[in-house]
Amino acid sequence: xxxxxxxxxxxxxxxxxxxxxxxxxxxxxxxxxxxxxxxxxxxxxxxxxxxxxxxxxxxxxxxxxxxxxxxxxxxxxxxxxxxxxxxxxxxxxxxxxxxxxxxxxxxxxxxxxxxxxxxxxxxxxxxxxxxxxxxxxxxxxxxxxxxxxxxxxxxxxxxxxxxxxxxxxxxxxxxxxxxxxxxxxxxxxxxxxxxxxxxxxxxxxxxxxxxxxxxxxxxxxxxxxxxxxxxxxxx
Amino acid sequence: xxxxxxxxxxxxxxxxxxxxxxxxxxxxxxxxxxxxxxxxxxxxxxxxxxxxxxxxxxxxxxxxxxxxxxxxxxxxxxxxxxxxxxxxxxxxxxxxxxxxxxxxxxxxxxxxxxxxxxxxxxxxxxxxxxxxxxxxxxxxxxxxxxxxxxxxxxxxxxxxxxxxxxxxxxxxxxxxxxxxxxxxxxxxxxxxxxxxxxxxxxxxxxxxxxxxxxxxxxxxxxxxxxxxxxxxxxxxxxxxxxxxxxxxxxxxxxxxxxxxxxxxxxxxxxxxxxxxxxxxxxxxxxxxxxxxxxxxxxxxxxxxxxxxxxxxxxxxxxxxxxxxxxxxxxxxxxxxxxxxxxxxxxxxxxxxxxxxxxxxxxxxxxxxxxxxxxxxxxxxxxxxxxxxxxxxxxxxxxxxxxxxxxxxxxxxxxxxxxxxxxxxxxxxxxxxxxxxxxxxxxxxxxxxxxxxxxxxxxxxxxxxxxxxxxxxxxxxxxxxxxxxxxxxxxxxxxxxxxxxxxxxxxxxxxxxxxxxxxxxxxxxxxxxxxxxxxxxxxxxxxxxxxxxxxxxxxxxxxxxxxx
Numbered sequence: 001x002x003x004x005x006x007x008x009x010x011x012x013x014x015x016x017x018x019x020x021x022x023x024x025x026x027x028x029x030x031x032x033x034x035x036x037x038x039x040x041x042x043x044x045x046x047x048x049x050x051x052x053x054x055x056x057x058x059x060x061x062x063x064x065x066x067x068x069x070x071x072x073x074x075x076x077x078x079x080x081x082x083x084x085x086x087x088x089x090x091x092x093x094x095x096x097x098x099x100x101x102x103x104x105x106x107x108x109x110x111x112x113x114x115x116x117x118x119x120x121x122x123x124x125x126x127x128x129x130x131x132x133x134x135x136x137x138x139x140x141x142x143x144x145x146x147x148x149x150x151x152x153x154x155x156x157x158x159x160x161x162x163x164x165x166x167x168x169x170x171x172x173x174x175x176x177x178x179x180x181x182x183x184x185x186x187x188x189x190x191x192x193x194x195x196x197x198x199x200x201x202x203x204x205x206x207x208x209x210x211x212x213x214x215x216x217x218x219x220x221x222x223x224x225x226x227x228x229x230x231x232x233x234x235x
Numbered sequence: 236x237x238x239x240x241x242x243x244x245x246x247x248x249x250x251x252x253x254x255x256x257x258x259x260x261x262x263x264x265x266x267x268x269x270x271x272x273x274x275x276x277x278x279x280x281x282x283x284x285x286x287x288x289x290x291x292x293x294x295x296x297x298x299x300x301x302x303x304x305x306x307x308x309x310x311x312x313x314x315x316x317x318x319x320x321x322x323x324x325x326x327x328x329x330x331x332x333x334x335x336x337x338x339x340x341x342x343x344x345x346x347x348x349x350x351x352x353x354x355x356x357x358x359x360x361x362x363x364x365x366x367x368x369x370x371x372x373x374x375x376x377x378x379x380x381x382x383x384x385x386x387x388x389x390x391x392x393x394x395x396x397x398x399x400x401x402x403x404x405x406x407x408x409x410x411x412x413x414x415x416x417x418x419x420x421x422x423x424x425x426x427x428x429x430x431x432x433x434x435x436x437x438x439x440x441x442x443x444x445x446x447x448x449x450x451x452x453x454x455x456x457x458x459x460x461x462x463x464x465x466x467x468x469x470x471x472x473x474x475x476x477x478x479x480x481x482x483x484x485x486x487x488x489x490x491x492x493x494x495x496x497x498x499x500x501x502x503x504x505x506x507x508x509x510x511x512x513x514x515x516x517x518x519x520x521x522x523x524x525x526x527x528x529x530x531x532x533x534x535x536x537x538x539x540x541x542x543x544x545x546x547x548x549x550x551x552x553x554x555x556x557x558x559x560x561x562x563x564x565x566x567x568x569x570x571x572x573x574x575x576x577x578x579x580x581x582x583x584x585x586x587x588x589x590x591x592x593x594x595x596x597x598x599x600x601x602x603x604x605x606x607x608x609x610x611x612x613x614x615x616x617x618x619x620x621x622x623x624x625x626x627x628x629x630x631x632x633x634x635x636x637x638x639x640x641x642x643x644x645x646x647x648x649x650x651x652x653x654x655x656x657x658x659x660x661x662x663x664x665x666x667x668x669x670x671x672x673x674x675x676x677x678x679x680x681x682x683x684x685x686x687x688x689x690x691x692x693x694x695x696x697x698x699x700x701x702x703x704x705x706x707x708x709x710x711x712x713x714x715x716x717x718x719x720x721x722x723x724x725x726x727x728x729x730x731x732x733x734x735x736x737x738x739x740x741x742x743x744x745x746x747x748x749x750x751x752x753x754x755x756x757x758x759x760x761x762x763x764x765x766x767x768x769x770x771x772x773x774x775x776x777x778x779x780x781x782x783x784x785x786x787x788x789x790x791x792x793x794x795x796x797x798x
Contacts, residue, residue, distance in 0.1 A: 049643060050643050073645055076644075084636070086563065087717070096547035096559065097559045097563050100560075102646060105555065106548050106555075
């Protein structure tokens with residue numbers, strides 16, 4: 001479960017996130033939409049502990065990300081908007097590194113890597129150094145790292161940027177599978193068709209404030225209307 | 236010309252905005268920079284004036300010898316500026332993202348080269364320039380020179396001298412990059428190191444300071460005469476010699492003989508700048524492509540260095556978090572040539588220092604001279620430890636780089652990460668400091684209590700310098716910068732180095748009087764009074780613990796800042 005309670009983030013006089021409150025239930029796939037500079041990435045950085053909120057609290061599975069960070073961080077996997085890796089490490093070394101940070105024994109990491117190689121088709125470049133990777137390869141490696149420790153929560157910032165159609169399909173299928181397994185997903189994206197295809201619930205943020213929330217269910221589908229809603233609200 | 240001015244204007248505006256940003260943090264950062272750099276400049280000024288006065292009035296070495304020593308110092312300065320520019324130029328001219336962007340714009344390659352060279356020259360030479368100008372002011376104030384002399388010398392002699400060093404560096408670099416694509420970077424680095432060490436060795440062999448002093452002193456007390464016939468022919472072609480000659484003749488009021496040296500410097504500088512522009516027009520783009528290709532091809536071909544127990548996925552040496560951090564840091568270090576190459580150079584310097592101390596007769600019979608000799612050796616040990624700390628400990632947090640998100644978003648305590656960095660920096664530095672101190676002090680005077688006191692002091696100096704560099708490196712962390720050399724030569728790093736020098740100055744000040752008393756008791760009365768060593772050791776320990784506590788508190792606080 002993810003919960004934001006009256007979260008505000010200021011950078012000097014700029015209010016990037018303004019008194020946001022959200023509650024995302026276990027197993028829910030949440031789409032976080034908004035124009036450029038609306039506060040999506042800042043919200044995600046607040047949720048993952050990369051930024052400290054000016055006020056308010058961010059809870060992951062009941063743990064405050066800032067006051068009780070380690071249990072909170074143990075339970076989520078994070079995919080940043082820019083898939084930065086250590087250029088001088090290979091993909092496999094990076095995955096071992098991340099596994100170690102999550103205190104996973106190396107034999108368990110080894111098994112997980114083998115399964116992720118199949119899922120994300122990273123076998124042909126996993127033993128090359130990251131300095132040789134394309135954007136898509138980096139993105140797939142970062143997604144693999146986020147799933148390595150079987151997190152209960154996934155926080156994803158623009159997951160399919162730079163991916164070719166085939167890789168994007170793999171990512172979408174994986175995310176669908178994770179939702180069926182009960183994983184809570186918080187995803188920020190500009191690609192509205194992905195949101196319509198995958199998300200149970202959306203929120204639109206503009207100038208740091210949530211201006212719209214909507215739920216998609218079997219009885220109430222977006223049916224291609226999301227683009228109109230988005231364009232109307234973010235005018 | 237318009238696009239050149241536009242890019243330079245944008246860069247200047249961005250620099251000014253960064254410096255004059257209106258917030259308290261920037262204000263205090265700039266204020267502390269001004270205070271520390273200003274204090275350092277003032278200290279250099281007084282040091283230079285006192286040394287000039289001492290050598291000319293007390294030691295009576297005469298103006299000719301004085302300016303020849305100055306020429307040798309200027310040679311070291313030239314090589315420092317030259318190497319500094321060459322190292323930083325590689326990052327700015329060949330690896331910077333900005334160059335990739337500019338290359339895609341309709342701007343000529345020669346102009347891109349010029350923009351980046353100017354950027355690089357000011358970036359890598361500003362601290363050295365400040366040092367040089369302060370020394371020049373101190374020197375000039377001894378001779379009571381008018382204000383316009385400084386103005387002229389700084390802008391028309393000193394700046395051209397530094398520019399010659401910078402331009403030569405960049406010309407050599409362009410040639411080397413072309414060659415590197417054929418013979419590989421490792422071989423190239425080995426060749427550069429050998430060539431620079433050999434040139435420096437040959438220079439000091441040719442100038443032969445000891446023989447020069449003996450020849451001049453034969454004419455004592457008429458040592459102020461000009462003994463130009465003693466200069467080996469080769470040195471007359473070197474810019475450091477021209478600067479020294481200009482200074483010699485101008486302070487003696489003989490401008491007719493000074494002006495040719497100024498003209499030579501200025502014209503050489505102009506000729507080299509034009510030559511660099513022409514070479515850049517022909518070769519810069521080509522060498523940039525060669526460097527890009529070399530980078531792109533470097534990975535897949537190499538099998539690389541292997542060390543089974545340090546490989547990921549093998550049995551863990553420590554708990555998983557510590558184990559992977561250690562292995563990551565190890566491989567990032569091994570796979571970055573500038574890291575291990577610099578380490579090898581510094582270790583070579585340490586060996587040269589120890590061999591030099593071993594070959595000198597430093598077991599002196601005069602207590603005050605023995606104390607001075609001890610302090611000089613101890614200070615140099617401290618200086619080496621400070622340099623290693625600055626180069627390797629200061630960038631430690633910045634080297635987390637853009638990938639720091641992977642640690643920040645993991646269940647790894649940042650406190651634990653900080654202590655990990657501290658322990659794995661302190662342990663090797665402590666080892667180096669202890670080897671240096673025990674070896675050099677034992678070679679000087681093998682008195683157990685003196686060696687023990689020096690070893691304890693050194694341990695505390697290593698503790699203070701490691702914590703200072705790690706704390707300051709965390710405070711001034713630049714995660715966007717991938718090049719550790721640029722991190723270690725940033726404004727924050729220069730500031731940290733100056734604070735390290737102030738700390739070492741305090742350590743030496745604490746030792747001066749008690750050490751003189753100790754050597755008096757040891758040499759004159761034949762009984763060593765160890766009590767003279769306990770007091771200063773305890774004070775140094777307290778000072779170092781204070782530095783450690785302050786630096787670590789700051790480091791632990793700022794590592795949690797927004798990323």
